[in-house]
Amino acid sequence: MADKLLHQIDSVLIVDDSPIQRSFAAELCQELGIELIYQANNGVEALALLDLLKMKPTIMMIDLEMPAMDGIELIQQLQELNYQIPLVIASSREESLISSVTSMTAALGQTLLGGLKKPLHLNQLVQILNRLEQPNHARPKDKLSPLVEQLTEQDLLLAISNREVVPYFQPKVDINTGMLKGVEALARWIHPELGIIPPDFFIPMAEQSDQIIRLLTLAIAEQSIAQCAIWNERSLQISCAINLSPRLLSSLSFFQEIAKLPPLHHVPNQQIIWEVTESSVVNNLGAALGTLARLRLKGFGLSIDDYGTGFSSMQQLARIPFTELKIDQSFVNGAHERNNLAIILQSAIEMANRLGMSTVAEGIETLEDWRLLQRFGCNIGQGYFIGRPMPAKDLFNWLKTHNQRLAEIKK
Structure with missing residues (x-):
């Protein structure tokens, strides 16, 4: 057998x-x-x-x-x-x-x-x-310890100030060649006593406060862009995607704060991609569209994240100058064995290609789904099949191991 x-x-x-x-x-x-x-x-x-x-x-x-x-x-x-x-x-x-x-x-x-x-x-x-x-399949979630559940917004503010909240980086690779093309920065709270605090716990907490989500986004953006500068010096020039909270899109002062970060670290704007969930520009539409248009005018990439999970995808694509379409993992994982998912996945990729947008499939867990994405003409892949989110210091070690398996995943 x-x-x-x-x-x-x-x-x-x-x-x-x-x-x-x-x-x-x-x-x-x-x-x-x-x-x-x-x-x-x-x-x-x-x-x-x-x-x-x-x-x-x-x-x-x-x-x-x-x-x-x-x-x-x-x-x-x-x-x-x-x-x-x-x-x-x-x-x-x-x-x-x-x-x-x-x-x-x-x-x-x-x-x-x-x-x-x-x-x-x-x-x-x-x-x-x-x-x-496989690590990403549904298992019973561990209950949060009582000590974690007692953490407050003030604890999170202090953690951001003390640089306990740091970016981990998940690789994004070319679907055809397997070569590393970029990373996505994901916030992780490393508590000195309690260890890693789950993002599912502290991100919603941050989203409740304009002040906290602003400070959190700025902290992750500044550290990620500074890390890009370090990688550039080591001849590793890759894109870096940073999640942008919808609560911040209507703030002119916030736009000015994030726009000045790449020049401060001598990183080209074109190297940074701001990821925006597809439903995030519904509120304060005029101001949000202005912020996104100005970011694109500055040369930043714009990614529509979790594509397919909301109800306004087509409208968003028509009115926002996105450069990248990121297909939600619910349409990727298991698509090789579910025909209805495969049809939706293929149509999204074909539409994005016609619009001149790069396509990113997230949540890839198996070689079979990877092969399907290759056949459909997807550009970039991300998921546990490729690599988990990791501290910046681990990326080069991951790259060495990944390069050894390129023959397996190339076309």
Whole structure:
């Protein structure tokens, strides 16, 4: 067998109302070396079995159409009962329905390995189950420690002042050649006692205050641009993308503050890309459009971030001089096995190419999705398949390792 599991899976619970389908799925699991296989006819039986088992199954494989309790209700009940068991959805229904249920599962915070259309194939099942090894797939989120939850806006202000909030850099590489083209700067709070504070905790806190988000954005921008100057001196001239909060777009004084940073560090404006989420210019439209137009006039790049997640994408593209379209990871991850995602992804890339914009796909986690993006003509890729966000000092070490795998990912 060419494909194999990356690590041992102890047990599986197969929930399917068809004895033939259950038996076939069980045979595939046995072939993969999974010894303990539980079976249930529907959601009600599955929940009753879970209640009895002291050791819960490592994974659950769930059909959608079942009597008594269908797969959708079962997944909802698993969330209600706080079962955090990695799920595989397997159904003979249309891909759009399977895709909808996988999106629901992820939105509920359940651990989702993926969705498969029946009949099941061994190689596809292996690829799905091996996602247990991949770091970006949904696992139960660690609860924040009480000490972290007690941190306040004043603590964040002090951290920014003390330079405890620093940029980490995630590589962006050419899809065809794999060569490093740029980085995205991502804010990280390195607390001297509590370690790394999750950005999901402190970014929303910063967004509540104009003062804090202004200081945070300026701090990350200044440190990132200063780092670009260091890389330039070492003959590594790459672009740097910096996230721009929508709360700051209407401020003339803020525009003046960020516009003076690159000349201060002798970094060309063209090397800096400001990333703006597609819904962020709705408020204060006139002022926001003015700020973005002036940034472009100064030679900065403008990227529309998380493309596809809002409702005004086309309108934004028509009225803002974006140079880069960044496709949200929800349209990238798993696109090689979900036809509806692949169609949306390809159309976005083709549209951007026609508009003369560079395309960036974020959230790339597998070689299969990478190959799909190559076929579709995407320009730049970003994601854990390429590299995680890292401190600036680690970029050259990453580059050495990355260069060794270029043969694998080049066209």
